Amino acid sequence: MGGVHPHDSKFAKDCATEVLPLPKTMYVSMAQHLGAPAKPVVAVGDSVRTGQLIAEPGGFISAAVHSPCSGKVKAVAPYADLSGRMVTHVVIDVEGDEWADGIDTSDTLITALPEDRQFILDRIKACGVVGLGGATFPTHVKLNPAPGSPKAEALLVNGSECEPFLTSDYRLMLERPKEILVGAAIMQKVLGGPKCFICIEDNKPEAIKVMDKALQELGFADMVVQPLKKKYPQGGEKQLVDAVMHRQVGSGALPISVGAVVQNITTSFAVYEAVQKNKPLVSNILTVTGDCLPADRHHNYWFRIGMPLSYVAEYAGGVPAEAGKIISGGPMMGKAVVNLDAATVKGSSAVLYLKRETTKRWQEGACIRCGRCADACPMGLEPLLLNRLYKAGDRLEELEKYAAQDCIECGCCLYSCPAGIPLLDNVRQAKQQVMGVIKARAAAAKNK
Amino acid sequence: MTSTLIWTIVILSCLGLLLALLLYLVAQKFKVEEDPRIDEIEAVLPGANCGGCGRAGCRDFASSAVAAPNLDNHFCPVGGNAVMEKVAAILGYEVVKKAPQVAVLRCNGTCAARPKVNTYDGVKSCRAEASLYGGETLCTFGCLGQGDCVAACSFGALSMDPETGLPVIDEEKCTACGSCVKACPKGLIELRNQGPRGMRMVVVCRNQDKGPAAKKACANACIGCGLCFKTCQHEAITLENNLAYIDSGKCKLCRECEAVCPTGAIHGINFPKPLDKDAVKERIAARKKASAEEGAK
Numbered sequence: 112m113g114g115v116h117p118h119d120s121k122f123a124k125d126c127a128t129e130v131l132p133l134p135k136t137m138y139v140s141m142a143q144h145l146g147a148p149a150k151p152v153v154a155v156g157d158s159v160r161t162g163q164l165i166a167e168p169g170g171f172i173s174a175a176v177h178s179p180c181s182g183k184v185k186a187v188a189p190y191a192d193l194s195g196r197m198v199t200h201v202v203i204d205v206e207g208d209e210w211a212d213g214i215d216t217s218d219t220l221i222t223a224l225p226e227d228r229q230f231i232l233d234r235i236k237a238c239g240v241v242g243l244g245g246a247t248f249p250t251h252v253k254l255n256p257a258p259g260s261p262k263a264e265a266l267l268v269n270g271s272e273c274e275p276f277l278t279s280d281y282r283l284m285l286e287r288p289k290e291i292l293v294g295a296a297i298m299q300k301v302l303g304g305p306k307c308f309i310c311i312e313d314n315k316p317e318a319i320k321v322m323d324k325a326l327q328e329l330g331f332a333d334m335v336v337q338p339l340k341k342k343y344p345q346g347g348e349k350q351l352v353d354a355v356m357h358r359q360v361g362s363g364a365l366p367i368s369v370g371a372v373v374q375n376i377t378t379s380f381a382v383y384e385a386v387q388k389n390k391p392l393v394s395n396i397l398t399v400t401g402d403c404l405p406a407d408r409h410h411n412y413w414f415r416i417g418m419p420l421s422y423v424a425e426y427a428g429g430v431p432a433e434a435g436k437i438i439s440g441g442p443m444m445g446k447a448v449v450n451l452d453a454a455t456v457k458g459s460s461a462v463l464y465l466k467r468e469t470t471k472r473w474q475e476g477a478c479i480r481c482g483r484c485a486d487a488c489p490m491g492l493e494p495l496l497l498n499r500l501y502k503a504g505d506r507l508e509e510l511e512k513y514a515a516q517d518c519i520e521c522g523c524c525l526y527s528c529p530a531g532i533p534l535l536d537n538v539r540q541a542k543q544q545v546m547g548v549i550k551a552r553a554a555a556a557k558n559k
Numbered sequence: 560m561t562s563t564l565i566w567t568i569v570i571l572s573c574l575g576l577l578l579a580l581l582l583y584l585v586a587q588k589f590k591v592e593e594d595p596r597i598d599e600i601e602a603v604l605p606g607a608n609c610g611g612c613g614r615a616g617c618r619d620f621a622s623s624a625v626a627a628p629n630l631d632n633h634f635c636p637v638g639g640n641a642v643m644e645k646v647a648a649i650l651g652y653e654v655v656k657k658a659p660q661v662a663v664l665r666c667n668g669t670c671a672a673r674p675k676v677n678t679y680d681g682v683k684s685c686r687a688e689a690s691l692y693g694g695e696t697l698c699t700f701g702c703l704g705q706g707d708c709v710a711a712c713s714f715g716a717l718s719m720d721p722e723t724g725l726p727v728i729d730e731e732k733c734t735a736c737g738s739c740v741k742a743c744p745k746g747l748i749e750l751r752n753q754g755p756r757g758m759r760m761v762v763v764c765r766n767q768d769k770g771p772a773a774k775k776a777c778a779n780a781c782i783g784c785g786l787c788f789k790t791c792q793h794e795a796i797t798l799e800n801n802l803a804y805i806d807s808g809k810c811k812l813c814r815e816c817e818a819v820c821p822t823g824a825i826h827g828i829n830f831p832k833p834l835d836k837d838a839v840k841e842r843i844a845a846r847k848k849a850s851a852e853e854g855a856k
Contacts, residue, residue: 195693197768449677449692472680536682543690 112353113489114342115523117443119314123278123400123409128286130413131426133180133205137417138190138454139165141199144241145248146172151201157184160211162391165201168236174249175239177391179415182206193420193439193453194446200454203417215388220289222329224300231301231386238385239392239457244269244346244375245444247458250382253374254301256367263302264370267355268295268379270311270318271339271346274441279396279460280376282411284311284318288325291376294383296331302372308337308355309376312345343443344521348373350489362517363549392416392457397423401464403433414455421451423462435467443522473531484524484534490517494524494534501541507548515541516549596649597621603645604635609713611636611736630655636750637714637734658752660735662716662728666747667763667824668701669723672778689744697776700765702726702747711742730757730829752807757829760805760812762787764824767800774822781824787816790843815839 142148147170159165159178166176182205189197210216225231236251256263268291272280284291292309299307309326311319323336339345339354349360351373358369366373374382377395384390399410410427420439424430430437430451438445440460448462484494497515500506515538524534600621608616612635614623624633630652635642640656647654673696679688685707693699704724709717716732717739719725726739728748739748747765762781766773770782783801795809796816803825805816817825818839827834 191693191699194691195697195699197699447677447692533682536684536687540684540687540690 112350112491113487113523114344114350115487115526116341117275117343117526119341120275120400120402121278121281121314122276122404122406123398123411124281124315126278126282126409126411128282128396128411128413131415131418131423133208133415134418134422135205136185136419137180137182137203137205137415138419139176139179139201139203139417140190140192140454140456141166141169141176141201142192143176143247143416143456143458144174145246146170146174148199149173149176151187151199153178153184153187153201155184155186158182159184159203160209162214162393163211164237164391168249172249172252174241175237175391176201176416177239177393178203179393179417180205180207181209191450191453193448193450195449214390216390217388220293221387222289222293224293224297225386228301231297234386234389235382238381238390240378240381240385241392241457242375243377243381243395243458243460244373245440245458245460247456250374250378253372254298256372260365260367261370263305263367263372265356265372266295266299266302266305266307267351267371267373268298268307268309268376269346269351269373270309270315270322270376271351272315273312273341273343273345273347274443274445275343276400276463277398277441277461278400278411279398281315281318282398283377283380283396284315285321287380288321289329290383291379292322292325292329292331292334293387294379294381295334295374297382297386298372298374298379299333304333305370305372307331307334309334310337310339310346310351310355312341313338314341343523344489344519347489347519347521349519362514395457395459397455397459398461398463399423399427400461401431401434402469403431403464403466414459416455416457416459418455419452420448420455420459420462423455424451427462431464433466434464436465436470438463438465443526444520472533475532476530478530478532481529483527483529487523487527489521489523490514490519492517492538494538495532497541498532498534498537501537507544510541511545511548516545518542594622594625596625599649600624600646603638603642603649605637605642605734607637607713607734607736609637609734609736609738611734611738624650629653636660636736660750661730661753661757662733662735662737662739662748663751663759663761663828664702664726664728664748665761665763665765666700666702666725666745667779667826668696668698668777669725669779671723673698673701673776685742686744698766698768698773698780700745700747700767701777703745707742707744708739708748711738713738754807754812754829758812759807759828760810760814760816761826761828762803762805762824763826765802767802769801773801779822779824781820782822784821786819786821787825790815790819813839815843819843 149166150169151166153165160181163178165178168175182203185204186202190200192198232251240250241247270280270284295307309322319338352366352371360366360369381392394413394415397412397414408428437448439448500510518538522535601618604617606617612620614620639659644654675695679695683705685703685705688703694703702725706719708726714732714734716729717726720727735750764781766780773780773782781802785798787803788796788798793809793811795806797804814827814834817827818836
């Protein structure tokens with residue numbers, strides 16, 4: 112249902128990954144995941160080694176954070192994140208890259224799966240693995256559905272990377288296919304052996320070929336590579352479940368309610384490293400690209416979490432003069448970078464330089480009721496109606512009835528609107544208000 | 560010709576009377592018994608339906624006041640004590656008097672004092688902007704300037720000053736209904752007691768960053784230096800999260816804090832005369848000297 116077809120602009124797809132050298136200082140954020148911020152367990156002056164725990168989970172839905180380098184803790188203080196909000200960071204003066212004990216840093220592939228389910232979950236939790244598809248939801252929570260949930264029938268490993276420009280997942284599939292598959296097999300085991308689909312959009316034929324070959328070599332049963340039609344947002348959780356399993360996840364429900372678990376391929380790789388190598392999540396792939404860069408300046412980097420974005424930008428040749436907007440993530444759902452000194456986090460996937468005219472908003476016109484936004488909405492909502500209800504003010508009951516809370520903020524409505532109406536902005540506000548009402552109601556019901 | 564006209568008038572009039580009688584009988588038969596005091600109270604209320612009392616409107620206020628055992632939880636901020644006295648008289652309850660209040664803005668991040676570091680081009684709404692990021696300047700606590708408060712005010716008491724980029728509160732028109740307080744996503748507007756002849760002292764800033772960061776973001780910011788806190792003789796000032804706050808209940812309006820504030824973040828509002836900083840500073844110095852001498856003895 113719905114969706115749009117922006118030009119895929121994957122300029123960096125043929126650029127092999129390079130490893131970024133460590134900067135002098137690293138800023139490790141304590142809020143890199145969905146849920147409660149992590150609690151620092153190091154103090155100023157402590158010596159840390161790469162992969163050493165520096166912050167423990169701050170709640171049930173939270174994740175551990177590890178040191179991305181070896182060195183001395185310089186400060187534990189609030190610093191501005193990429194949108195200018197203050198978040199506690201652990202600042203480390205880099206001295207080298209000496210890994211903590213018990214971590215396998217070699218590239219040897221380990222295919223033998225551990226037997227114990229709890230051991231796997233503990234490793235994933237201890238290594239601070241979070242969903243790297245964008246939402247950064249703690250993986251150990253997602254792989255351990257609440258008691259009473261339906262049994263997982265399918266594990267969807269999401270390599271669709273439907274956002275334009277982004278190529279980090281694609282490069283990982285080309286360069287580390289077997290690790291991804293072993294990671295998927297581990298998650299399959301934890302979930303009690305559902306069928307596993309490696310979902311890749313058909314605009315990445317090389318990735319499909321490479322993953323298929325790796326799968327044949329490894330010989331995993333109950334695992335297939337599933338090509339998907341190219342469409343944005345094909346990689347959205349509910350959209351993927353619909354595309355592969357032809358099941359619709361209900362309003363406010365999780366994919367597990369229809370027997371599906373969705374994990375990104377990068378998460379799968381992180382799970383492999385955590386379980387097989389005891390290696391915490393301290394690095395990831397970041398694409399540096401954009402429509403104002405010359406052909407030879409697109410890059411894919413292995414970065415360590417905590418490297419300032421400005422350092423990555425500098426290493427990649429500096430911010431181009433034509434860049435009117437810098438985005439962290441994809442052009443559809445990424446966040447505009449207000450503070451380039453902000454640190455990279457676990458979920459960082461791209462630094463995108465866009466020309467001013469690419470990002471400029473249109474002059475807002477009148478709605479002509481063409482219904483393109485309703486056609487484009489992958490959740491089957493009617494953005495034009497929600498927009499009108501929101502603007503009328505105090506129509507929360509109707510907004511809830513027309514499911515403003517189901518908006519996944521993909522931006523298809525705004526992309527398709529010929530009148531340049533800021534549909535997403537308004538629907539997002541409406542969603543926040545409705546979510547507030549729903550949460551308050553749930554809290555009231557709990558107190559009763 | 561004339562007879563047709565007459566007949567028409569007569570028939571239509573009779574029909575009208577008949578139907579009116581029918582309506583009257585039906586209305587009598589299905590009448591909902593309602594406390595007449597609700598109408599009486601509604602008549603004395605301002606009728607603005609602003610929701611400042613926390614109810615859906617004036618009639619809702621009236622019916623809930625009639626049902627309540629006393630007036631502790633009912634106060635019409637728009638009408639104030641005068642209206643509440645009338646309401647109390649109708650109900651025969653005791654009046655609960657409240658000091659008259661007024662909305663106060665706690666940000667002085669003017670365009671001149673607070674340089675912009677990026678451009679926001681999303682929808683013109685403070686709430687939308689605040690949900691996306693910290694704002695166009697380095698101060699993540701300050702006014703976003705999109706005018707949600709102006710849109711929320713049903714009394715025309717707020718307007719945007721294009722020069723400063725901040726809202727201006729017209730104290731004559733402000734009824735302290737609190738709509739703007741709810742509308743501001745940064746919590747910059749507060750209802751304060753009006754004070755004697757409208758005079759009051761306010762820290763016009765909510766920045767909780769440390770001094771250097773606050774100063775870098777805005778020349779008018781409270782940098783949490785604590786000078787006002789140390790100077791105040793009436794324990795009216797508290798310092799928390801690098802931010803000073805003046806308790807209007809304890810403040811004696813001596814204006815010493817205003818004189819010592821290095822960034823001018825403390826404003827004396829509605830004072831008849833401008834502050835003579837040097838005289839106040841001399842007074843503070845003399846007092847310090849005297850107390851030092853006393854300590855030496």
